[in-house]
Amino acid sequence: MYDPIFWSNTIWYILLGISTIIELVVVLIKAKNYRRVIIAFYLTITGIVLVFETILLFFLKAYVYYPMILKNPPRPFDDVLAGNLFSQSSVGASALLVVVLNLKSYWFIIFGLIYGLIEELFLRLGIYRHNWYETWMTVMGIPLFFWVVKKMYIKAMQGIGPVFYYGYIFFALYTCNVITLVWGLFMLFRLQDFNTSLISDPEVSRLYGVLGHFFLLSGSVMLIYFLRLKWIWKTLVLIVLYIIYYIGYKLNIILIREGWFVLVSTIAICWTYLSVLIIDNFYSGIPDDKH
Structure with missing residues (x-):
């Protein structure tokens, strides 16, 4: 049965989730004999970004997601949380990809711009809304986060x-x-x-x-x-x-x-x-x- 909500809202978050899985698969293929460390590290950096997101989403009311993934959640806000999870899992996977592949620092900026474009697309589609937050904050914040993740990754590999x-x-x-x-x-x-x-x-x-x-x-x-x-x-x-x-x-x-x-x-x-x-x-x- 054709579901207009799925094709207008949910599909975009699913595509974001698919891109996250692809990035993680590439990382694990590259990781070879230290995949377990990479999995643990991904859990760590995802936890960090989710803690930061908790402050923005709950306390500062920075933005709202409209993925329409959960049809009958315990509370309506749970659907917003689902959208947030798709978003932040993607950011964590991209950071992991950049540091494991040891990409040059300019890729930090490229990914910042890519996520800025995704954010603007989601805004135009009406599946995401800013309250006071602005896209330039994402464009500036992503490279900084990637830099921190790279430092943490080097530390993890060295002990x-x-x-x-x-x-x-x-x-x-x-x-x-x-x-x-x-x-x-x-x-x-x-x-x-x-x-x-x-x-x-x-x-x-x-x-x-x-x-x-x-x-x-x-x-x-x-x-x-x-x-x-x-x-x-x-x-x-x-x-x-x-x-x-x-x-x-x-x-x-x-x-x-x-x-x-x-x-x-x-x-x-x-x-x-x-x-x-x-x-x-x-x-x-x-x-x-x-x-």
Whole structure:
């Protein structure tokens, strides 16, 4: 059946997603024997750009996306978030492509101009709207972001110091936890959500719940994992996590579908621990000739 909304809005975001996949495939082919590091690094830089986007989208109300991808989301703003995810995943993939292929610095500017043209196209099509933001900010911001990513990539290949290493893991967890688990699985499938009436702005109220959830789980799990705590201390931390989770649930800060508390909380904790384990393992896979 012909869907005019799909062909006027959604198709453009899908094309952006396809270009992202192509870029990632090219990068992984080029990466050869250090693909695991590249995957972990992509999660890290995507987490960084999404954190920055969180500030622009939620707090500063810079712009709005209209992908019309989610037909019946838990909240209308979830469709805006879907558009944002397509956009920022693309930016992260382009940055990764540039640094892995070791392209000259002028490519930073070329990609800035390309994303500026894409932004203007989306504006003309009415599938994206500026509030106070302007396209020149993207054109200027992309080269700066690519420069930062290149510095981070060189550092990752040469060996990351302990403090920065935890930062790389933390931002990668933002992608794995907030985007993939909390929003992509729990919230969109209506298993878990967060209170929207804690403050006057319902979407920011919801965001505070998401961020509190993320900091609690990620901080606790990274503590357990990297300090190599004895099993009795690990067990104690896990019990405290369940207690805090349950208190948040009973206070209606965390909204969980009836009868799903144990399963949802357990999946959240296990997913976070497994994410730390995998990301740490991937970052440790740098070949000797890359050190």
